[in-house]
Amino acid sequence: MNRHRTALSVLLSVGALVAGALTAATPSIAADASTSFRQQHTQGFWTAERMRGATPLDVTAVPGAGRISTAASAASAAPTAIAPTAAATAASPTAFPQAGGAWTGGGAVVKTSGRVFFTMGSRTASCSGNSITSANGSTVMTAGHCVKYQGAWHTNWVFVPAYSNGSAPYGQWSATKTFATDQWAASEDMNMDVGLAVVAPLNGRTLSQAVGAQGVLFNGGYNKRMYFFGFPAAAPYDGTKLVYCSGNSGKDFLLTRDHSLGCNMTGGSSGGPWFQDFNETTGLGTQVSVNSFGYNFLPNRMYGPYLGNEAKAAYDKAQTS
Secondary structure: OOOOOOOOOEEEOOOOOOOOOOOOOOOOOOOOOOOEEEOOOOOOOOOHHHHHOOOOOOOEOOOOOOEOOOOOOOOOOOOEEEOOOOOOOOEOOOOOOEEEEEOOOEOOHHHHEEEEEEEEOOEEEEEEEEEEOOOOOOEEEEOHHHOEEOOEEOEEEEEEEOOEOOEOOOOOEEEEEEEEOHHHHHHOEHHHOOEEEEEOOEOOEOHHHHHOOEEEEEOOOOOOEEEEEEOOOOOOOOOOOOEEEEEEOEEOOOOOOOEEEEOOOOOOOOOOEEEEEEEOOOOEEEEEEEOOEEEOOOOOEEEEOOOOHHHHHHHHHHHOO
8 A cells, every 4th residue: 555645645455556547636426326236247357367467446535535424333233143154174373463464374264255356447456355144145245445436336346266366266256236335335435335246156156155155243343353354466465365464453543433453454455354253273253344444644554344234234235136
C-alpha cells in the first residue's frame, strides 16, 4: 500500500494499479444503488498470465470514495453462528501473534481461501475471498469494494481457491451474481464494506463440495483472538501465496466501528477472511470480518468491518440466490 499520501486519506487495502488511475476526481457512487449484480463473463478470460498481471487497485476512501455512517451499531444484537462445512485436515502450528507472513500450516483454510479476480472498466484487478457455509453451497465472502466500487459493479468476477502463482488447483469459479450490503451499495459506507458472490457449479460440484466452507458469525462482539488471511500483491508481497496475520484484536477508535489488528499485509489482501476460534491444527475457524482498509498515518494495521445485521441481510440474499 502507498502510505505517503495526505494524512487524512484512508487507503483501501486493494493496493496499487497504475499511478493516478482512479484518484484524480471524487467518484460518483450514486450510479447504481442496487444491492446485487448479475455477472457477465468472457470465456477463457482469466489465463495464468492475466492472473499474474492483475495488479491490485489503489484507491482513496476519504473524501468521496467511502462514507462513514453515524447509524447505531448492531453490536448489541444476538449473535448468529453458521457452522463450517470444511473437512478438518491436519496442519502444523504457526506462531501467534504474527504481524504478517506466509501461511505454512496447511489445513482447511488453504482451500477455502483464494484470490479474487475481476475487471474494473478496462483494467484487471485482484482481491481475496473465502468460501463460507451457505444454503446454496456456492457463496464467497469478500470486501464490498471487491465487488463494487465508485458506483460500478466489477465484471468477469472469478474466485480461485488455493491460488498459487498463476495456477488454479481447484479451478476458476465464475460468479453468477455478486452482492453487497445495502449501505455499501448505496453510499460505499466504510463500516459496511462487505461483499459476497454466488459462483456457478464446476464439473458438477458446488464450491463447498470441492473445497469446503468456513463457518461465519454475525454480531459476535469485539476484542477477540483473531487470525486473518489474504493474498497481498503489493511489495513486499507478490500475490503468489497465502499470507496471514494473528493477534488480539481491538476496535477502531477513529472513523469506523471496524475490528483492528496489527498486520503488514498490502494491496490485494482486501476481502480475505478474519477468523475467531481459529484452530491452527485443522485450519478451521469462524469468519467474523474481511480485510477492508488501513490508515496511511497508522502503518502496519488492518481494519475489517463488524459483521452485524446488515451483513447478515446481504448474506441471506446471497445464500438463497
